Amino acid sequence: xxxxxxxxxxxxxxxxxxxxxxxxxxxxxxxxxxxxxxxxxxxxxxxxxxxxxxxxxxxxxxxxxxxxxxxxxxxxxxxxxxxxxxxxxxxxxxxxxxxxxxxxxxxxxxxxxxxxxxxxxxxxxxxxxxxxxxxxxxxxxxxxxxxxxxxxxxxxxxxxxxxxxxxxxxxxxxxxxxxxxxxxxxxxxxxxxxxxxxxxxxxxxxxxxxxxxxxxxxxxxxxxxxxxxxxxxxxxxxxxxxxxxxxxxxxxxxxxxxxxxxxxxxxxxxxxxxxxxxxxxxxxxxxxxxxxxxxxxxxxxxxxxxxxxxxxxxxxxxxxxxxxxxxxxxxxxxxxxxxxxxxxxxxxxxxxxxxxxxxxxxxxxxxxxxxxxxxxxxxxxxxxxxxxxxxxxxxxxxxxxxxxxxxxxxxxxxxxxxxxxxxxxxxxxxxxxxxxxxxxxxxxxxxxxxxxxxxxxxxxxxxxxxxxxxxx
Amino acid sequence: xxxxxxxxxxxxxxxxxxxxxxxxxxxxxxxxxxxxxxxxxxxxxxxxxxxxxxxxxxxxxxxxxxxxxxxxxxxxxxxxxxxxxxxxxxxxxxxxxxxxxxxxxxxxxxxxxxxxxxxxxxxxxxxxxxxxxxxxxxxxxxxxxxxxxxxxxxxxxxxxxxxxxxxxxxxxxxxxxxxxxxxxxxxxxxxxxxxxxxxxxxxxxxxxxxxxxxxxxxxxxxxxxxxxxxxxxxxxxxxxxxxxxxxxxxxxxxxxxxxxxxxxxxxxxxxxxxxxxxxxxxxxxxxxxxxxxxxxxxxxxxxxxxxxxxxxxxxxxxxxxxxxxxxxxxxxxxxxxxxxxxxxxxxxxxxxxxxxxxxxxxxxxxxxxxxxxxxxxxxxxxxxxxxxxxxxxxxxxxxxxxxxxxxxxxxxx
Numbered sequence: 001x002x003x004x005x006x007x008x009x010x011x012x013x014x015x016x017x018x019x020x021x022x023x024x025x026x027x028x029x030x031x032x033x034x035x036x037x038x039x040x041x042x043x044x045x046x047x048x049x050x051x052x053x054x055x056x057x058x059x060x061x062x063x064x065x066x067x068x069x070x071x072x073x074x075x076x077x078x079x080x081x082x083x084x085x086x087x088x089x090x091x092x093x094x095x096x097x098x099x100x101x102x103x104x105x106x107x108x109x110x111x112x113x114x115x116x117x118x119x120x121x122x123x124x125x126x127x128x129x130x131x132x133x134x135x136x137x138x139x140x141x142x143x144x145x146x147x148x149x150x151x152x153x154x155x156x157x158x159x160x161x162x163x164x165x166x167x168x169x170x171x172x173x174x175x176x177x178x179x180x181x182x183x184x185x186x187x188x189x190x191x192x193x194x195x196x197x198x199x200x201x202x203x204x205x206x207x208x209x210x211x212x213x214x215x216x217x218x219x220x221x222x223x224x225x226x227x228x229x230x231x232x233x234x235x236x237x238x239x240x241x242x243x244x245x246x247x248x249x250x251x252x253x254x255x256x257x258x259x260x261x262x263x264x265x266x267x268x269x270x271x272x273x274x275x276x277x278x279x280x281x282x283x284x285x286x287x288x289x290x291x292x293x294x295x296x297x298x299x300x301x302x303x304x305x306x307x308x309x310x311x312x313x314x315x316x317x318x319x320x321x322x323x324x325x326x327x328x329x330x331x332x333x334x335x336x337x338x339x340x341x342x343x344x345x346x347x348x349x350x351x352x353x354x355x356x357x358x359x360x361x362x363x364x365x366x367x368x369x370x371x372x373x374x375x376x377x378x379x380x381x382x383x384x385x386x387x388x389x390x391x392x393x394x395x396x397x398x399x400x401x402x403x404x405x406x407x408x409x410x411x412x413x414x415x416x417x418x419x420x421x422x423x424x425x426x427x428x429x430x431x432x433x434x435x436x437x438x439x440x441x442x443x444x445x446x447x448x449x450x451x452x453x454x455x456x457x458x459x460x461x462x463x464x465x466x467x468x469x470x471x472x
Numbered sequence: 473x474x475x476x477x478x479x480x481x482x483x484x485x486x487x488x489x490x491x492x493x494x495x496x497x498x499x500x501x502x503x504x505x506x507x508x509x510x511x512x513x514x515x516x517x518x519x520x521x522x523x524x525x526x527x528x529x530x531x532x533x534x535x536x537x538x539x540x541x542x543x544x545x546x547x548x549x550x551x552x553x554x555x556x557x558x559x560x561x562x563x564x565x566x567x568x569x570x571x572x573x574x575x576x577x578x579x580x581x582x583x584x585x586x587x588x589x590x591x592x593x594x595x596x597x598x599x600x601x602x603x604x605x606x607x608x609x610x611x612x613x614x615x616x617x618x619x620x621x622x623x624x625x626x627x628x629x630x631x632x633x634x635x636x637x638x639x640x641x642x643x644x645x646x647x648x649x650x651x652x653x654x655x656x657x658x659x660x661x662x663x664x665x666x667x668x669x670x671x672x673x674x675x676x677x678x679x680x681x682x683x684x685x686x687x688x689x690x691x692x693x694x695x696x697x698x699x700x701x702x703x704x705x706x707x708x709x710x711x712x713x714x715x716x717x718x719x720x721x722x723x724x725x726x727x728x729x730x731x732x733x734x735x736x737x738x739x740x741x742x743x744x745x746x747x748x749x750x751x752x753x754x755x756x757x758x759x760x761x762x763x764x765x766x767x768x769x770x771x772x773x774x775x776x777x778x779x780x781x782x783x784x785x786x787x788x789x790x791x792x793x794x795x796x797x798x799x800x801x802x803x804x805x806x807x808x809x810x811x812x813x814x815x816x817x818x819x820x821x822x823x824x825x826x827x828x829x830x831x832x833x834x835x836x837x838x839x840x841x842x843x844x845x846x847x848x849x850x851x852x853x854x855x856x857x858x859x860x861x862x863x864x865x866x867x868x869x870x871x872x873x874x875x876x877x878x879x880x881x882x883x884x885x
Contacts, residue, residue: 017754017773018817021797065795071820071834075795078818200840204859207621207639207669209687209711209731209755224529230748231536235543237747240783242548245766246555249809252764253559253827256808261852262868263562263808271590271607272570272853272867279852280589339678342695342702384702385741437608443588443631444648 015205019082019113026084029060030105036060048088048177053100057085073098081202083112086188094191104181110189112203118193121156124149126190128164141196255300259293267291269425275437282422285309292419299407302399306331314415318406326363327394327402330356334391338384349382357390367393486511544786552779552789556827562810565823565833570853571865573604575611580857581638582844586627589850593634594857595622601636603648606855606865615646615656624673624684635663635682637670643684645696664694671713676740683726683740685712691728693740705738707745714758719765727768729756735770735780749780751787758802758844762826763809769826773799777814779826791824793831802844807851815842815856837864 029035036057038050054076061072076096079085080103087093088102096103108114115122127146130137138146150157171179195201258264271277282291290310298305298314305311312328319325333356337348356365357375367375371389378386406412482495486508493508507515578598585592590607599620603613619640626635628645637643643664646656664670668687675682676693681702685691691705691712710731718725725746729735735756737747754773761768767781767788776792777800791812798818805812811832812824821835821842840859847854853867 018775018798021775025797061795065793067795068834070836071795074818074820074836078798207623209713221526221529224526224533227533228529228536230745231533231540234540234747234785235536237785239544239547239785242781242784242786242788243550243555245781245784246550246552246788248764248766249552249762249827250555250559252762253808253810256763257810259851260806260808260810261850262806262847262854263810265868266852270852270867272865277607280850283850335677339676339680341680341697342700343697388741439605439608439610440588440590442612442648442650443586443591445650 015203016113019111022079022082022084023111023113026079026105028064029057048102048104048181051088051102051104054097054103055100057096057103058098069098081192081200083110083188083192086184088184091184091187092191104184106188107185110185112192115189116193116203118190120149120153121160123190123194124153124157124160125163125167126186128160129168132161132164132168139196145194259297267422267424274425276425277438277440278422278425282420290415290419292416292421295412295416295419298412302395302403305403305406314411315402315406318409318411319402321411322402322405324402326356326365327398329363330365330394331391331398334387337387338391342384345384346382349379349386352387353379365390365394366397482506488515544784547784548786552827553829556829559827561828562825562832565811565868567823567833567835567866567868569837569864570867571606571609573606573609573863573865574861575602575604576600576861576863578861579840579859580843580861580863581621581623582625582636583846583855583857583863584625584627585846585848585855586631587629587849588631589848589852591627591631592855592863593625593627593636594863595625595636595638596861597621599638601625601634601646603634604863606863613648613656615660617644621669624670626674626682628675628679629677630679633679635673635675637664637673637684639669641666641668641670641686641688643670643673643682643694645682661696661699663696663699664692666690666692668711671711672715674715674717676717683715683717685715685728687711689730691715691726691738703740703743705736705743705745707736707738707748708732708734713756716759716761716768718761719763727759727761729759729770729772731755733772735759735768737782747782747785749787751778752776754799757800760803760805763805763807769803769805769812771800771803771814775799775816777803777812777824779812789826789829791822791829791831793822796822801842802846802856804845804847804854806847806854813845813847813854815845815858817841819858819860821845821856835866838862 036052038052040049040051057076057079058069058072061067061075062069065072067075073096076085080087080094080096084106085096085103086106087095087097088104123145127138127142127149130142131146153160171182174182192202261270266279268278269276271279281287283294287310294308294310298308298311305315316325316328319328330352333348333352337345337352340348355361356363357372367390371393375387375390482497484492484495484506486493486495487506488511489508491508493510495506495508496512497504497506573592573594576594576596577600578596580594580596583592583594590605591612592604592606593601594604595601597620599617599622601615601617601622602611604611617636617638617640619638622636622638624637624643628634631648633645633647635643635645642662645661645663647659649656649659663682664673664684666684666686666688670684670686672685673682680696682694682696683691684694689706689708689710689712692701693703694700695702705728708728708730712728712730715726715728718727724740725737726740727735727737733752733754733756734748734750735752736745738744739746752770752772752774756770756772758771759768762779766783767779769777769779771777775796775798776790778787778791779789780786781788791814796816796818798816800814800816802815803812805826810826812826813821814824815821819836819838819840819842822831823833823835824830825832838856838858838860842856842858845854845856853865855863855865857863
């Protein structure tokens with residue numbers, strides 16, 4: 001039996017993934033053959049070797065990933081924000097400038113992924129070093145942190161001071177250039193791991209995921225048995241050939257192309273662009289004359305027709321002519337049962353039985369005998385899904401029979417002919433005039449008004465269940 | 473003896489045999505147990521029928537899995553790219569920010585559109601949940617939850633209520649009052665109770681039922697009126713991070729994605745896991761159904777988005793690029809399903825051509841992670857919420873002379 005234990009929390013793990021990828025980019029950048037050309041940069045009077053300009057970084061990224069300059073700048077900016085590249089001039093401003101400002105690669109010792117999270121002890125030593133080196137060099141927030149740490153890890157303070165002194169002494173024995181480099185690297189590391197409060201904290205993670213408790217999978221007999229069961233069921237499933245599935249995506253996209261405002265724009269104009277809400281007003285539920293696109297959409301699938309309340313209403317009118325309106329009424333009543341309040345289930349089941357299933361009922365629906373038997377049995381113990389079989393039967397009946405006939409009917413054809421195709425709004429002559437944006441009544445208010453007018457009971461043609469709301 | 477000394481963290485009386493031994497500390501169904509290694513072995517072998525060993529079960533599971541892979545491969549006769557060759561190439565997509573909603577004091581974690589196509593509800597780290605009229609950028613309602621990190625929020629189909637939850641392990645429903653002076657928090661109703669944080673919630677086809685997903689590894693269906701649990705869904709072996717309801721005709725399934733890298737499809741009625749996909753390399757942050765309901769897309773920390781076909785029972789496309797190194801946090805389809813919008817942790821939004829698998833555009837503008845992204849119900853625009861405390865509504869910039877940039881007008885009193 002094996003137990004999984006995660007050493008790092010889930011959120012950190014997720015960050016590690018990205019950090020590793022960034023590190024790979026950094027390593028590639030420093031590759032002697034394919035990497036960037038680095039040169040010596042002057043910083044005041046010292047010469048720093050192995051530095052590059054911001055421009056170089058951006059150019060290299062554009063080349064390597066075949067991306068635009070904007071994206072390369074963004075990507076390079078992230079590398080700087082995560083501390084893999086640090087600026088030599090203005091070290092506190094972690095931005096990638098696309099000019100000749102000098103940058104350097106951070107040493108792997110100080111990579112975010114290798115020393116994470118930063119320990120308090122290390123931070124205390126760093127601050128102590130800074131303090132000793134030059135009084136008053138600590139910035140405000142650093143001074144605060146210093147005093148907090150002094151209180152918190154007071155028991156090891158001697159060690160901290162001793163370490164700080166040792167490190168300063170060791171660094172004095174190095175060449176000036178090396179010393180400056182090390183100082184810059186260390187400073188860059190701490191700017192990222194302990195940023196100024198209020199500044200952007202790049203290591204800010206979300207709440208802990210993969211809480212250790214739930215991530216330990218007991219790999220015992222039960223687990224394998226469940227997996228076996230699952231695989232067996234999956235093997236038994238009917239699968240469809242890829243070619244058929246993928247063709248259907250093509251067809252769907254093509255069919256809906258003109259209905260997709262992002263792909264084909266919308267008429268008369270997109271409200272978000274022109275501030276004109278006519279596109280929404282001409283497509284409301286109870287508008288007098290629908291748009292052509294809307295009526296066309298009813299012919300795409302039966303579900304489209306039923307989902308549009310106007311389409312549903314039209315279909316009901318058609319069915320009434322055919323004397324089969326009880327089918328749609330039954331379907332609507334079943335939907336209401338399925339999605340309605342739990343407390344009303346028994347009541348609704350009784351209603352449905354009385355109106356649609358009982359022998360001699362006013363709107364008796366024609367279901368096959370087996371389903372009818374099963375449903376009547378089930379009614380004795382009513383629950384939310386008791387009508388599912390019957391509902392599905394009626395649904396497919398309408399879909400296969402009434403729906404295609406409706407699409408060929410005069411009623412539909414007239415609707416299509418009457419439907420309007422709005423004119424595209426001409427661009428304004430005065431582009432600087434901003435149109436007034438009108439607010440709309442809240443859906444909550446509108447629904448309350450309809451309720452106040454008196455509830456529409458049962459499954460009438462415009463049955464207002466809580467699902468069909470008035471859209472603005 | 474060697475491995476015991478490495479693994480043992482404590483030494484003491486074993487819970488089962490009461491002898492003083494090096495103990496392994498583990499958790500069975502969130503209960504802490506301290507067993508010595510011998511008792512552990514015995515427990516692991518419990519439930520084995522005669523002739524079975526743990527090894528043989530494991531082997532059987534492996535062979536069945538391989539067989540499943542083979543069966544899936546057999547029916548895979550063509551790649552999506554090939555089929556999509558005859559599709560028209562998309563022109564350049566120029567999406568501009570049309571509205572910037574400012575007003576949250578902290579990271580925006582989740583957002584949802586209202587069915588009226590212009591209102592939005594958004595929730596943030598400091599516990600504030602705000603309902604906006606995104607068209608005018610006015611704030612209409614605001615609630616402060618008694619918890620931080622409100623990671624899930626949803627608008628009711630009727631537009632009369634919102635649901636939200638987060639680290640409080642609950643999902644609460646607030647009916648939206650029209651009386652501006654009325655305290656929304658007073659009417660709050662606690663609906664769902666989980667044992668860990670709430671990661672996602674959505675209303676089903678009506679205001680009466682809510683589907684939730686949680687960090688405790690389960691999803692659940694609740695009745696809003698009574699707060700009763702109608703069905704629970706077990707099967708993920710780690711946090712469930714996201715869920716989406718199917719738009720299909722029979723409206724009976726939903727898909728969930730979790731930290732265990734799996735995306736599972738569930739039957740709402742029976743609570744059964746009907747399909748499972750596990751090709752991602754890392755946590756799945758978001759799942760969304762394709763508009764026809766035959767497929768779904770997922771966004772993951774492995775920096776890829778993938779398309780899974782439900783009828784072919786396999787992954788059919790991967791949307792990834794070398795230069796994208798950060799995890800994808802959120803995805804949504806455009807109305808026709810041709811475009812896939814994905815928000816990433818590197819503050820960008822990438823727009824993919826679903827059929828051809830290529831990237832159509834990259835959108836900048838946010839200054840921190842994009843945490844959630846949704847296309848409006850009629851497809852006229854999409855909104856993205858980010859850790860930079862703002863929400864942006866974007867739309868295509870083709871053929872319009874005016875560019876309207878606006879700040880955050882806050883008329884909320």
